Amino acid sequence: MKSKAIIHLLVFHLILVVIWEIITRTGWVSPVLLPSPIDVAIYLFDSITSGEMLKAAWVTLKRLLFGYVIGIAVGLPLGLLCARLKCVQNTLGVLALGLQTLPSVCWVPLAILWFGQSEAALLFVVVMGTTWSILIAADNGVKNIPPLYLRAAYTMGSKNTHTWIYVIMPAAFPAIVSGMKQGWAFAWRSLMAAEIYVTIMSGFGLGQLLHYGRELQAMDQVLGVMAIVIAIGLLADMLLFSPAEKLLRSRWGLDKS
Amino acid sequence: MIPESEITTHAAKLQIRNVSKRFHSSNGITHALDNVSLDIREGEFVCLVGASGCGKSTLLNHIAGLEIPDEGSLQLDGVPFSGPDRTRMMLFQEHALFPWLNVIGNVLFALKLKPNLNDKERKEVARYYLHLVGLQDFANSNIHELSGGMRQRVALARALAPNPRILLMDEPFAALDTMTREQLYGDLQRIWQQRKITIVFVTHNLREAACLGDRIVLFRPRPGRIFREYPVNLPRPRDLNDPQIATVSGQITQDLKTIGKDSA
Numbered sequence A: 001m002k003s004k005a006i007i008h009l010l011v012f013h014l015i016l017v018v019i020w021e022i023i024t025r026t027g028w029v030s031p032v033l034l035p036s037p038i039d040v041a042i043y044l045f046d047s048i049t050s051g052e053m054l055k056a057a058w059v060t061l062k063r064l065l066f067g068y069v070i071g072i073a074v075g076l077p078l079g080l081l082c083a084r085l086k087c088v089q090n091t092l093g094v095l096a097l098g099l100q101t102l103p104s105v106c107w108v109p110l111a112i113l114w115f116g117q118s119e120a121a122l123l124f125v126v127v128m129g130t131t132w133s134i135l136i137a138a139d140n141g142v143k144n145i146p147p148l149y150l151r152a153a154y155t156m157g158s159k160n161t162h163t164w165i166y167v168i169m170p171a172a173f174p175a176i177v178s179g180m181k182q183g184w185a186f187a188w189r190s191l192m193a194a195e196i197y198v199t200i201m202s203g204f205g206l207g208q209l210l211h212y213g214r215e216l217q218a219m220d221q222v223l224g225v226m227a228i229v230i231a232i233g234l235l236a237d238m239l240l241f242s243p244a245e246k247l248l249r250s251r252w253g254l255d256k257s
Numbered sequence B: 001m002i003p004e005s006e007i008t009t010h011a012a013k014l015q016i017r018n019v020s021k022r023f024h025s026s027n028g029i030t031h032a033l034d035n036v037s038l039d040i041r042e043g044e045f046v047c048l049v050g051a052s053g054c055g056k057s058t059l060l061n062h063i064a065g066l067e068i069p070d071e072g073s074l075q076l077d078g079v080p081f082s083g084p085d086r087t088r089m090m091l092f093q094e095h096a097l098f099p100w101l102n103v104i105g106n107v108l109f110a111l112k113l114k115p116n117l118n119d120k121e122r123k124e125v126a127r128y129y130l131h132l133v134g135l136q137d138f139a140n141s142n143i144h145e146l147s148g149g150m151r152q153r154v155a156l157a158r159a160l161a162p163n164p165r166i167l168l169m170d171e172p173f174a175a176l177d178t179m180t181r182e183q184l185y186g187d188l189q190r191i192w193q194q195r196k197i198t199i200v201f202v203t204h205n206l207r208e209a210a211c212l213g214d215r216i217v218l219f220r221p222r223p224g225r226i227f228r229e230y231p232v233n234l235p236r237p238r239d240l241n242d243p244q245i246a247t248v249s250g251q252i253t254q255d256l257k258t259i260g261k262d263s264a
């Protein structure tokens, strides 16, 4: 980002915070409904220094990563299989298309019934939120490879496994990256929803922290947790997906994202 | 050192015997090739011309092994073949370079599938061919950073690198501007004379055909058949603007018009 863009960004957000502070300071909105940014900052400072926030964030991140990795490990190979085999396409492919449209919070009641108030229930919801979109992205990515690439590869002596590893996978890479990004977003959303609904003993995550903030009418806590959730989302984008997208832009010359 | 066997080749003789190919599609059966026979000498430069849809690309795909004929056979030096092989390389109308590899990575793609070379030799061979097409300074460029003409040159280097005995070219320069194209005619004739490789070249441009070919084969459509052949006995290197070339292409234009009237 250019320094001018950074200045614009900072000024914009500073203005928003100042307006927010003015609204609460002048008493237009009661602090019970909307705490001032300073209160939120104080809460964040306290909860971070006491370790409460970091512990909750760590619990949530562990669940997220675990579910996400399982989602990829299941969705990616199934997606490739879908693209390859007509019979898988006509069965699993269609099912995936349907399940992908289902917001994964809808799984929560069943998850609780099947797994109780447990880590497994949360994991199940995250996996359901991730797998299908990655499966579909991988399937589409492979199907949309220009046939010309394959023909060129065949004439150069590539076949079977070699074609898969050195032609089909890299050719589908842009689509797979965007599928993984979408899968990450779905996993993140479904986990937050699940944590708010499922209170469990084995660990206290960000969603649960937010839930208790609401129970206690502590809106500074709710807003503080929201800020942390946003920060984790942005950080993941920067660490996980920006490098891949940068590679795509410089090598492929794509200007996506 | 580059192994000598990687940069010299024995041009191959190609025999196409009674090849027929039908395609079944939504609007019925297309007779893309009907009993086509053609003999191509080793080291010959043959141009295929004809109206759109008369089966030129289909024939090229058969030679490349990307299509299997319904009837008839294809032979390389008297040995029948089917399926693709590095002895017959194809240059497509669009460059077909892999965007996930850089320039030298693309040229290395086929070389990496050759078992008798080590990595150092592969790199040297790739550089040799990049030099041949004048792109030695762009080895590490990304494909999207190159101009259309440069991309076709990389594609040419990539097709030459596995040291094929036959080079198939399907309207490779159609998308380029006149200047770049004329430059590439020069390059191609130079490389062909150096290597004495057998070339089958498809084009819509009759002057291009007359400028490049030892022989021009005119096809007629529906069903795809050979209409007539024209030897071109002009000294090389040839210049596109030579009036003798215009004479040859003029004659073929006449015949193309007759075919058009016949089938109308």
Ligand SMILES: Nc1ncnc2c1ncn2[C@@H]1O[C@H](COP(=O)(O)OP(=O)(O)OP(=O)(O)O)[C@@H](O)[C@H]1O
Binding pocket: B023, B024, B025, B030, B031, B032, B050, B051, B052, B053, B054, B055, B056, B057, B058, B059, B224
């Ligand atoms: N895979 C295919 N499926 C169905 N029909 C095909 C297929 N490939 C080619 N054809 C048909 O076969 C005929 C010959 O096609 P071909 O591509 O060989 O023509 P061409 O001479 O190369 O034409 P052009 O000069 O336009 O490239 C056309 O009528 C085309 O529609």
Ligand SMILES: [Mg+2]
Binding pocket: B056, B057, B058, B170
């Ligand atoms: Mg064609």
